[in-house]
Amino acid sequence: MQSKPATEVASNPWRWVPSLYFGQALPYVVVMLLSVVMYKDMGVSNTDIALYTSWLYLPWVIKPLWSPFVDMFRTKRWWIVSLQLLIGAALALVALTMQLPAFFQMSLAMLWLMAFSSATHDIAADGFYMLGLRQSQQAAFVGVRSTFYRCGMLAGQGGLVYLAGKLSERTGDVGFAWSVVFGVLAAMFVALALYHRLALPRPAADVPSVAGSDPLHAFFASFAAFFKKPDIGLILGFILTFRLGEAQLLKLAVPFLKDPLAAGGLGLTTAQVGIAYSTVGVLALTVGGLAGGVLISRLGLQRCLWPMVFAVHLPDLVFVYLASAQPHSLLFISAALALEQFGYGFGFTAMMLYMMMVSDGLHKTAHYAICTGLMALGMMIPGMISGKMQELLGYQHFFLYVCLMTIPAFIMAALVHIDAGFGKK
Template sequence: MKTDNKPWFWIPLLNFASGFPYIIITSVSVLMYKKLGINNEDIGVWTSLLTLPWVFKPLWSPFIDLHGTKRKWFLGMQMFISIAFFIVGLILPLNYFFYLSLSIFCMAAFASASNDVATDGFYLLALKKEEQSLFLGIRNTCYRLAMITGSGLIVLLAGNLEHQYGDNNKAWSYTMIVVGLIMSIITAYNFFSTPKIEENTIETKTADDKKNFVTVFVSFFKKKQIGLILVFILVFRLGESQLLKMLTPFLVDPIKYELVESVANKNEENALKLFSTKVKSGDQLTASELQLLYSSLPIQSVGRDSKKPLKEIIEKNEVEYNKANKPRIDFINHLVEHKGSSTEIEQNGMGLETEDVGLIYGTFGLIALLAGGILGGIAISKQGLTKWFLPMILAMHLPILGFVLLAHFHPASIYYIYAVVILEQFGYGFGFASFMMFLIYVAEGESKTSHYSIATGFMALGMMLPGMLSGYIQQYLGYGNFFIWVFIATIPGIIISRFLIFPKDYGKKTEEV
């Protein structure tokens, strides 16, 4: 194996190519579907299921580990992902775009998970152990830079296109095509920049090299403290997994809904009369009267700098009708319950536009992330993982309290949102470096590529299951109480981390003599 490579030339964009499709598939899709009219419950379930390939990637990671070179694998998978994004862009303007695009995203997710396996293996093979901790911060920062590019610049592009065309489906269609183009360019760069470090191919591997799947898989579960380690991996991101799914809806959901005094037609006039008489009097409504309110009561959504009519969406199927009109129906049900008093109704989101979200995450959030990631890697390489494990975990989780405050107080100034996002991004960049270093420790030994993918597979499982329930939990608790619950959900991981045993100076760069 050749080791005379220049990591600074290939590590940044190779890890960018892992983070970019992941954030588009699992996170940006949340905002996209939200802006295309999909409700929080469906968003939580289906976008969480898109993480399933990262859960099961250990099942095929030995195949990648034992057949061909890591370089061939990640280049092939990156090209497949590029094509998939182009196809999603063509699908979004069509009817039934939701399930069609989900199916393409699912295939892209399998390719992205395979790309991660090959990329992780390439990283472990190409760098010496003392280099791994030094470049871990750079690697994680570039990975997160890709994620911020997706949730920042790509979202900013989508927001501008929404305003330009006045058609969210068209705007997001063009956005996904741009994503496919970016991914194609990155793939081409990685083709020319990554070194050919693996000399052994499937034809030249010995019988000892070609370990069977069972041996590789079972050896992982023989590691010291493996039971406690797996519990820690599963619960460490219990809070974060729910936060990531509902944070974007929280930011873009209207601050509140309110009645409109003027009417556009006879049905709206009748609905307002019904509201002023029977609803405010607390009288029992018939099914037809309630349906009149659902369909015709004039309501507008109030954002931070805008007010928009909340129109009824016509659907033939009753279930789909209720899903599509859920904001209207929920608001009217609350009005009926509180005899027309909207002051009793809890405020909802922060009322940001799509481009506001992209701007916040693509500017100061990006700077905070880069600073946190670089400092995290440097801290571990200088003093080891043991010293920084708990402080980094706390730095990652404590900023959730900022979203608790936002949800309860809804400050008028957008700068409070900037402050919370900056703290959250810095804490994530700084703290997540410790978790990834711990996973590298867990993967130590033979078949490190497969064992690392098994560990990250359990991490993905710990993200997927809570994420699937996040929409239902948020709808039940409301945003304010939901973020309190998210913070409480971080406590088990913090407690378990104190019982994990690993070398005191693990990750510390050795001094050269």
């Protein structure tokens, strides 16, 4: 792949920030939601769904182990385009496994390939964001970044879940329906790779970080620099606990919506889940993320932290109510889910800016990857036990337990240090 001179930069972030983060969202949506809905449709138990799909978070957890190599070799631009093509290939292979007898094991294997490729793509994309934009632009575009990330979630969760539900109803073949969905995703990724090959800028700073020096020394130096940061214990505690409750709720939200009333669920069809949770909910999530970015850019992260921590966690009580009342109205259920998702989108902006603040410095790409890896660890381990906890407690008591699991996040928010004025225009 031939490169233009490194000094040539396409200056308009609107050409590439929206599409880059739209694409970054799609594989994460596959792990977080599509795989859960797919395996639920294919008759896999809640315990197995939560356990095995939570393991798919592992590449995002351990990506800091190879993040320095993304810094050291080739450009971030090269990594982004190449990995988008590889993700498209992995998704196409998932589509081919759905009609096979050992679909569960084979589809999981292909999803692992996709997850490792996606985690590496995230390293390059997040690093490219920080290289391609000035710090003031980074804060200004965090809402745009978040909004188009949510648009990617909307496309992946809403439209594709609805498509799977309708195809299943019309053909009676669940495997065929999900093959079509993953085929569509594969085509989307190939299209994104071709677009980004042309549209991504070429920042002068987007060069390998080592030239003639010892790569192994640079690798360990980036890790050592992160763990020598002041207040590293508070940094780790805040990132790991911020989504302790939400990590468990997310894994069981779709099974709860789909399980019959007799089992404590709401009895929605796959198509109705596509409307209520994956479309209305994600739209609310998107609006919340955009509002959070605007507020932080005006007031700064320090003043916004506490309102955003409350916004993430208090709406979890919505699920306690839904599990207790088991309402039948799709409109009411959609409105309740929209409230919960708006709060989550609004509040999660604080975590994104906090990780940028922590990562600022010489090794910003590798350090941001470490932060997101820790955040993924905080999602993976609680998610792995969530299915078993739900089966032991039942949905109503499980959601009460989730609310209790948010307490550590409030404690850490009271202790963590925020740079005055960070994120403010």
